[in-house]
Amino acid sequence: MRFPEVPFALGLYPVVDSVQWIERLLNVGVKTLQLRIKNANSDVIREDIRQAIALTKQFDARLFINDEWRLAIEYQAYGVHLGQEDLLEADLSAIAQAGLRLGVSTHSDEEIERVLPLNPSYIALGPVYTTQTKEMAMPPQGITKVAEHVAKLKTIPTVAIGGISLERAADVLQTGVGSIAVVSAITQATDWRAAVASFQQLIAEQR
Numbered sequence: 001m002r003f004p005e006v007p008f009a010l011g012l013y014p015v016v017d018s019v020q021w022i023e024r025l026l027n028v029g030v031k032t033l034q035l036r037i038k039n040a041n042s043d044v045i046r047e048d049i050r051q052a053i054a055l056t057k058q059f060d061a062r063l064f065i066n067d068e069w070r071l072a073i074e075y076q077a078y079g080v081h082l083g084q085e086d087l088l089e090a091d092l093s094a095i096a097q098a099g100l101r102l103g104v105s106t107h108s109d110e111e112i113e114r115v116l117p118l119n120p121s122y123i124a125l126g127p128v129y130t131t132q133t134k135e136m137a138m139p140p141q142g143i144t145k146v147a148e149h150v151a152k153l154k155t156i157p158t159v160a161i162g163g164i165s166l167e168r169a170a171d172v173l174q175t176g177v178g179s180i181a182v183v184s185a186i187t188q189a190t191d192w193r194a195a196v197a198s199f200q201q202l203i204a205e206q207r
């Protein structure tokens with residue numbers, strides 16, 4: 001089983017729950033996105049995924065679909081993002097055969113060891129800090145631990161997630177991580193455009 005590769009540096013990686021957010025972010029030049037819809041009915045989920053994938057293709061951007069791997073395959077998304085439990089239920093060979101990239105969530109050394117044999121396209125490391133967005137079973141890992149993971153994973157693309165604010169972004173980027181994924185720092189910002197621009201600038205300065 002082989003999943004296509006992704007760039008090591010996926011850059012700013014907003015995780016959002018609507019097509020509206022996808023469209024806004026594409027319009028300001030964001031190139032990596034995740035659609036993560038929870039608690040919607042299946043018709044809404046299907047339509048949002050279909051639209052989000054079509055839009056993202058127009059902008060030549062990378063869209064990962066959280067969890068809904070069947071729809072991601074049907075509408076030919078760039079990739080699928082799966083959590084630890086989703087991984088047990090998804091048909092990984094169907095995802096690979098359809099040519100979709102695979103991103104996976106991890107929260108500890110053990111979880112990283114578990115996913116490495118799958119050769120995922122990227123490995124997400126979280127939560128870096130305490131997050132208000134998702135209830136986490138695992139404690140925050142902190143940047144020292146994240147830096148350790150990044151060093152061990154060498155050329156495997158990594159994504160840091162969890163509690164990453166604009167103020168903390170520079171510290172997180174110092175770990176050498178390929179990308180930073182954020183929810184509230186953009187969707188709850190008083191000025192989301194300014195937040196995106198500041199993240200993009202910080203990332204550009206690190207390169």
Ligand code: 3NM
Pocket residue numbers: 015105106107124125126127128130131132133134136161162163164181182183184185
């Ligand atoms: N996954 P915010 S943390 C969706 O650690 C998600 O796997 C996480 O939201 C993980 O940027 C998280 O608002 C929520 O903290 C991130």
